[in-house]
Amino acid sequence: MVRTRTWILSNRPKEIPTYSGPDPTFTLIERDLQPLQQGQILVKVLFFSNDPAQRTWIKSSDDLPSDRHYVKPVDLNTPMQSRGLCEVIESRSDALPKGTTILARVDWNEYVVLDAKDATALSPLPNGLSFSHYLGVFGTTGLTAYYGIVVVGEAKASHRLVVSGAAGATGSMVVQIAKRIIGVGEVIGIAGSDDKCKFVVETLGADKCLNYRSPSFFDDLTKATEGCVDIYFDNVGGTILDAMLGRLKQNGVVVACGSISGYNSDHGTLLTNYFQVISMRLQIRGFIAADYVHKAQKVTEIFIRALEQGKLTINDELEHVVPTTFEDVPKTWLKLFDGSNTGKLVTKIIP
Amino acid sequence: MVRTRTWILSNRPKEIPTYSGPDPTFTLIERDLQPLQQGQILVKVLFFSNDPAQRTWIKSSDDLPSDRHYVKPVDLNTPMQSRGLCEVIESRSDALPKGTTILARVDWNEYVVLDAKDATALSPLPNGLSFSHYLGVFGTTGLTAYYGIVVVGEAKASHRLVVSGAAGATGSMVVQIAKRIIGVGEVIGIAGSDDKCKFVVETLGADKCLNYRSPSFFDDLTKATEGCVDIYFDNVGGTILDAMLGRLKQNGVVVACGSISGYNSDHGTLLTNYFQVISMRLQIRGFIAADYVHKAQKVTEIFIRALEQGKLTINDELEHVVPTTFEDVPKTWLKLFDGSNTGKLVTKIIP
Structure with a gap:
């Protein structure tokens, strides 16, 4: 025993x-x-x-x-x-x-x-x-990021994309895959400190990154998304999701991956901009990577090829x-x- | 002048x-x-x-x-x-x-x-x-109902569908189109009085209708949707939308047509079940009928044919x-x- x-x-x-x-x-x-x-x-x-x-x-x-x-x-x-x-x-x-x-x-x-x-x-x-x-990267996290961007979000080179939790496990792959594999036109990260934002831009390749703990965050977000964006890859839910409902173009898509801001409470998600789902014909698309696990081998091969081509940074950082x-x-x-x-x-x- | x-x-x-x-x-x-x-x-x-x-x-x-x-x-x-x-x-x-x-x-x-x-x-x-x-019926309302069910919701005969505001302008057409034109397997209405519910079942043809002003409404909804449903056609938003996020099957769809419960306030929409959008892979799909107005003539013809075949009740009621x-x-x-x-x-x- x-x-x-x-x-x-x-x-x-x-x-x-x-x-x-x-x-x-x-x-x-x-x-x-x-x-x-x-x-x-x-x-x-x-x-x-x-x-x-x-x-x-x-x-x-x-x-x-x-x-x-x-x-x-x-x-x-x-x-x-x-x-x-x-x-x-x-x-x-x-x-x-x-x-x-x-x-x-x-x-x-x-x-x-x-x-x-x-x-x-x-x-x-x-x-x-x-x-x-x-x-x-070579497990659920990478698979989630890839599936969310490519299949759920249908991201294209012409798109502008915002991702929250951009320095986190999934977000850090979302930034890289969007920018370096799919070639999404503009990728804007949201993260929780200036250091994280530096990492998201300099190491991962985002065009911009906003610190959501900054007192000017919501103004910064409005400015950074002037003209609005096509896709919001949501890892956090809560007030950032709410703000992003107001920053998506007509027919924009929320790739609903996580809502960590609500996991430690039972207060729920307050969406003051919910009506814009209707007025702007938005879609909120929930997904989990387990539904895509039959593609895991193929996605791993894509990552390894991108790694060989120097397109992905996969290191201990x-x-x-x-x-x-x-x-x-x-x-x-x-x-x-x-x-x-x-x-x-x-x-x-x-x- | x-x-x-x-x-x-x-x-x-x-x-x-x-x-x-x-x-x-x-x-x-x-x-x-x-x-x-x-x-x-x-x-x-x-x-x-x-x-x-x-x-x-x-x-x-x-x-x-x-x-x-x-x-x-x-x-x-x-x-x-x-x-x-x-x-x-x-x-x-x-x-x-x-x-x-x-x-x-x-x-x-x-x-x-x-x-x-x-x-x-x-x-x-x-x-x-x-x-x-x-x-x-022969204007935006009928077009909204048809477009929402057929194009946005992709309703099928095998589906179970819940519609709120079922006695209202759009909802009363949703019930009839779903049940009598598309042949959706089960159509459950939600309305604001027992009289309205009677109208929704007896005149419009819903399988069931629940009075949301009843003190037992949320329990009634859970019972009526046992095994969960495929589509929720949402005319009201708010607490009924929130409850329905908990009553949709995996890959279920919210056809987001209106959110009248929030129109007279600026308090926002509180979704305590938002996480289920992710865990159950739900999609919330906003739409407006104006995007479908090029099909208005075709939809009117469908309604007139259904009227001739006795499938639609279009009268002063x-x-x-x-x-x-x-x-x-x-x-x-x-x-x-x-x-x-x-x-x-x-x-x-x-x-």
């Missing part, structure tokens, strides 16, 4: 999740794992993916009924979950022998027992890139890898919500 | 418009019309159309900037406007001789001078239907014609917003 520490969901948070104090969202326990059965593997977690969507998996069913999630939510008093990059340390599956590096949805454990069919074996990435990029003891797994995850993160936030477990 | 009474927009209303008391929205004045020039006509107004969208034409530019309307808004201290059905009483246009019945956007006047090119001559309707139906003195034009218009109206609200000017 293998013993593991586990962060369980002990309470559903109303606002910012906690991992200590009264009624903590997450509680650290220890437990024994079941012995491996035929077709199963025992893995050790090397990296956890940190994704804003995880916050929606732990909402109360009053906020989001269990059948309205796009993946199974986390039940109370069961382990919190994440995508994880893991090493197989014991195997009863011929497909995934000991030593294989795999990607799977896993519990917030040190060690996890998985059915081999629920895990994907990973090959090394080109240019000596860390395996951890499978949690970002696109990742924010935080070495973390297992006790601090929730602490690192919470960096998603405090504005301190640039690029894909990855938890590297300190052995 | 012809003298006319005119209702002008004297103040932009924050909430329910007024036509007396302090700072009235509308003020009655008298003025002289300019003499006719070549190519112009002088018309006498017989009927005014009353449309919720008119409320958005008089919003302050803080609420809706002038370039974000779909028709030119009404300037302060100029006549309020409406679509009007009129008789030509003097003509300097060969195309529209005296005695012609025309449709045009007109001022809230007794008499109006128009460029002939801005007016459409009308032929009598079949079955002895009143000309006034050109303001409803679909109109709510209110004989009105010119002094009461705003009073009749306000019936749009007090829940007392069924079908297309038409003002018939008492000579």
Whole structure:
């Protein structure tokens, strides 16, 4: 029997999740794992993916009924979950022998027992890139950005595009794909600090980037989008989405990817410009990358070709890898919500 | 020179418009019309159309900037406007001789001078239907309903559809077109009284209709939409739109036609279920019928054929014609917003 520490969901948070104090969202326990059965593997977690969507998996069913999630939510008093990059340390599956590096949805454990069919074996990435990029660019994040721009937004060279969360995991790929692969005419980022904006323009190639924490942000946005834009790739929802409804051209499209501004509250999204959806014939198009996963291999090939041609910057700057003891797994995850993160936030477990 | 009474927009209303008391929205004045020039006509107004969208034409530019309307808004201290059905009483246009019945956007006047090119001559309707139906079924209202269901919503026989404002001008056509022309599998109306619901089911042919003023409405809606629906044809916005985001199937569509619940306020639209746009891959598709006006003739022919085949009920029950003195034009218009109206609200000017 293998013993593991586990962060369980002990309470559903109303606002910012906690991992200590009264009624903590997450509680650290220890437990024994079941012995491996035929077709199963025992893995050790090397990296956890940190994704804003995880916050929606732990909402109360009053906020989001269990059948309205796009993946199974986390039940109370069961382990919190994440995508994880893991090493197989014991195997009863011929497909995934000991030593294989795999990607799977896993519990917030040190060690996890998985059915081999629920895990994907990973090959090394080109240019000596860390395996951890499978949690970002070469995983759901890159796929989300590509699918959102190309299929959902139908972006073209003649378009002007605004993307929020432009320094974040998805946004940083949106900027690059739009500008450097699709050749979108103008790409305007929105991010949470001047440093992030510098990164979005200088490293990622956006034409402009606006700091939404600036007191003049809404005026800046109006000026930067004079004449209005065709596409808004929305990672944040809330007041920025509302403002953008007023800055889209007739027949403009909101690519609705995320609404992180609302994940830590149950106050809802107030749209003072909602009528412009009608008057300007806008479309708000929700999507999730899981619907596009059959194209993942093709998209990865596009990224690798772009990388070879020098069109994509895929380096460690696109990742924010935080070495973390297992006790601090929730602490690192919470960096998603405090504005301190640039690029894909990855938890590297300190052995 | 012809003298006319005119209702002008004297103040932009924050909430329910007024036509007396302090700072009235509308003020009655008298003025002289300019003499006719070549190519112009002088018309006498017989009927005014009353449309919720008119409320958005008089919003302050803080609420809706002038370039974000779909028709030119009404300037302060100029006549309020409406679509009007009129008789030509003097003509300097060969195309529209005296005695012609025309449709045009007109001022809230007794008499109006128009460029002939801005007016459409009308032929009598079949079955002895009143000309006034050109303001409803055989005008923008019917076109809006048809375009919204067929083109925007892509409704199919296999679908389940909910429509709000189901007893109103557009909604009453949506129910009939969906059920009797397209053959949508299930059509559920939402209306503001038990009497209206009876009309929606018994006269228009909806499968069910829910009274949104009932204290159990939201529970009723959940029950009536068990298993969820494919299309929500939204005429009202607000809390019903919010609830419907929780009742659409994956890939469901909101046909965003109107948001009357927000027209008399500037509080905005609060969507507590906005995240479900993403998690359920919903699309909110704004549209206006003006984009489809090149198909108006074809749609009218479809309606006339359906009428001949007994598939459409187009009778005076679909109109709510209110004989009105010119002094009461705003009073009749306000019936749009007090829940007392069924079908297309038409003002018939008492000579």
